[in-house]
Amino acid sequence: MSINNWKISKDVKDLLNVRKAPLGVGGVTSIFTIMSALAQQNNAINLSQGFPDFHIDEQLAHLLGEAAHKGHNQYSPMPGLPALRQAIAGDIKKRYGVDVDADNEITVTPGATYAIYTAFTAILQQGDEVIVLEPAYDSYVPNIEMNGAKAVTIALQAPRFNPDWNKIKDAITSRTRAIIVNTPHNPTGAVWSKKDWDQLAEIIRDTNIIVLSDEVYEQIVFDGMKHYSVLQHPELRQRSFALYSFGKVYNNTGWKVGYTIAPPAYTQAVRRIHQFLVFSVNTPAQYALALNMANDTAPPVHTIMQKKRDHFLSLIKQTPFTIYEPARGSYFQLAGYSNISNLPDTEFAQWLTKEYGVATIPVSVLYKNKKDDRLIRFCFAKKEETLNEAANRLRRLKAIS
Numbered sequence: 001m002s003i004n005n006w007k008i009s010k011d012v013k014d015l016l017n018v019r020k021a022p023l024g025v026g027g028v029t030s031i032f033t034i035m036s037a038l039a040q041q042n043n044a045i046n047l048s049q050g051f052p053d054f055h056i057d058e059q060l061a062h063l064l065g066e067a068a069h070k071g072h073n074q075y076s077p078m079p080g081l082p083a084l085r086q087a088i089a090g091d092i093k094k095r096y097g098v099d100v101d102a103d104n105e106i107t108v109t110p111g112a113t114y115a116i117y118t119a120f121t122a123i124l125q126q127g128d129e130v131i132v133l134e135p136a137y138d139s140y141v142p143n144i145e146m147n148g149a150k151a152v153t154i155a156l157q158a159p160r161f162n163p164d165w166n167k168i169k170d171a172i173t174s175r176t177r178a179i180i181v182n183t184p185h186n187p188t189g190a191v192w193s194k195k196d197w198d199q200l201a202e203i204i205r206d207t208n209i210i211v212l213s214d215e216v217y218e219q220i221v222f223d224g225m226k227h228y229s230v231l232q233h234p235e236l237r238q239r240s241f242a243l244y245s246f247g248k249v250y251n252n253t254g255w256k257v258g259y260t261i262a263p264p265a266y267t268q269a270v271r272r273i274h275q276f277l278v279f280s281v282n283t284p285a286q287y288a289l290a291l292n293m294a295n296d297t298a299p300p301v302h303t304i305m306q307k308k309r310d311h312f313l314s315l316i317k318q319t320p321f322t323i324y325e326p327a328r329g330s331y332f333q334l335a336g337y338s339n340i341s342n343l344p345d346t347e348f349a350q351w352l353t354k355e356y357g358v359a360t361i362p363v364s365v366l367y368k369n370k371k372d373d374r375l376i377r378f379c380f381a382k383k384e385e386t387l388n389e390a391a392n393r394l395r396r397l398k399a400i401s
């Protein structure tokens with residue numbers, strides 16, 4: 001019997017309606033699913049969804065196979081393999097000069113999307129408010145709404161997409177439970193300085209607001225700049241969840257392994273949820289990551305991505321797109337298309353995929369109110385030949401601009 005012919009009782013139907021996830025910013029289906037599918041249907045170059053299209057480091061791939069062959073194939077401990085948590089603590093100490101307790105402050109998660117969801121679920125009650133700076137990664141608002149809370153959105157200020165501190169201050173109410181921050185930023189490539197963190201600290205000093213710091217692109221910062229982690233800010237660190245993804249460090253987004261760093265009480269609250277949601281994370285992947293971190297021989301990801309960003313910027317100059325600000329971090333570059341078209345960005349992105357064979361992300365879907373500044377997002381975390389072929393296609397736009 002096909003699923004369509006199933007007779008679902010009214011009770012079950014009601015239940016399904018009640019349990020239906022809120023629509024959130026991206027509508028029923030995430031923009032990443034939509035654009036990647038459209039790219040495939042049209043044989044387009046996929047510069048939409050953020051994932052590298054090149055091979056991962058050979059040593060890391062080898063370690064994954066070895067872990068499986070050596071028999072590391074059963075559940076790992078609920079908070080994550082001790083060896084991996086210790087490797088993470090060592091890495092944080094080395095890169096940020098900060099001590100993190102591997103046992104009580106680090107939880108390995110199946111990716112950062114999950115880490116964000118579980119952090120929200122650990123702290124939110126019905127009716128709470130969360131401040132979200134937009135444009136924003138598309139899971140934030142639905143995750144807040146799934147917890148019965150309200151997303152209070154504030155637009156970042158183009159062209160550099162810096163925060164409007166007065167607006168943030170004005171948005172704080174007695175119900176504000178949290179603010180979610182993302183640096184380096186998807187989709188704008190903006191990077192926060194210590195000054196930004198100091199401003200935030202000042203604004204929330206006399207409140208109970210908790211910070212979710214999405215730092216998945218922490219290791220992808222360009223032009224000699226440095227990422228400043230919330231963990232380095234002694235005042236904020238005590239009231240923050242810092243969220244990370246190995247996918248962005250080792251170019252293996254499909255492994256879906258990340259981690260949360262938070263003070264012990266926050267960590268306990270997250271683990272209470274984590275133990276009943278997934279219990280533990282892919283064991284061979286954790287082994288491979290831990291061993292690799294002990295002796296990492298690959299070039300750092302910022303070196304790889306800086307070359308790609310520079311190459312992409314030189315290519316895009318040969319097209320009618322406008323770059324207002326080069327990305328300072330992440331693997332995304334925003335571009336304006338006013339020289340080409342005045343279509344709304346969602347229509348423009350579809351048209352570009354179908355007619356010119358290059359898929360991108362329309363930025364308006366990353367705003368709750370669908371603010372359309374006629375910008376699209378390119379992912380440049382791709383092989384040189386992929387970027388070259390995309391540019392060949394985009395250069396043809398000159399003829400119509």
Ligand code: PMP
Nearest residue numbers: 111112113137186216245247258
């Ligand atoms: N946060 C941001 C800003 C992202 O761009 C992404 C996308 N990869 C994530 C979180 C989620 O990372 P993961 O793939 O580890 O779930």
Ligand code: GLN
Nearest residue numbers: 032033048049050051186
């Ligand atoms: N973070 C990736 C992006 O912004 C996609 C993640 C996803 O597909 N959910 O493109």
